[in-house]
Amino acid sequence: MVALVHVLLHRRRAFAMIMRAQLSGPGLKLLHPEVYNQINVPARGGNGSWSSSGPFPVLAGISNTFVPIQIGARSMGFRA
Numbered sequence: 910m911v912a913l914v915h916v917l918l919h920r921r922r923a924f925a926m927i928m929r930a931q932l933s934g935p936g937l938k939l940l941h942p943e944v945y946n947q948i949n950v951p952a953r954g955g956n957g958s959w960s961s962s963g964p965f966p967v968l969a970g971i972s973n974t975f976v977p978i979q980i981g982a983r984s985m986g987f988r989a
Contacts, residue, residue: 914966924948 927948931939940948977984 911966 927940928945931937931945
């Protein structure tokens with residue numbers, strides 16, 4: 910799961926760099942307009958996948974830290 914998150918994150922960063930290069934100057938045509946539009950939607954999270962899957966690793970880490978404290982356990986699972 911962590912590897913998938915990293916792959917998707919690097920893909921998103923690459924798309925963002927391509928879009929910034931396209932917009933860095935007036936009249937630049939680095940990409941065909943249809944290709945630009947095709948990478949524009951996933952880079953911004955057009956289907957909502959980033960907004961729904963992004964917080965889960967953070968919430969898992971927080972719950973892994975604080976739930977054992979709340980229930981009074983002597984040790985926590987998956988200690989880093």
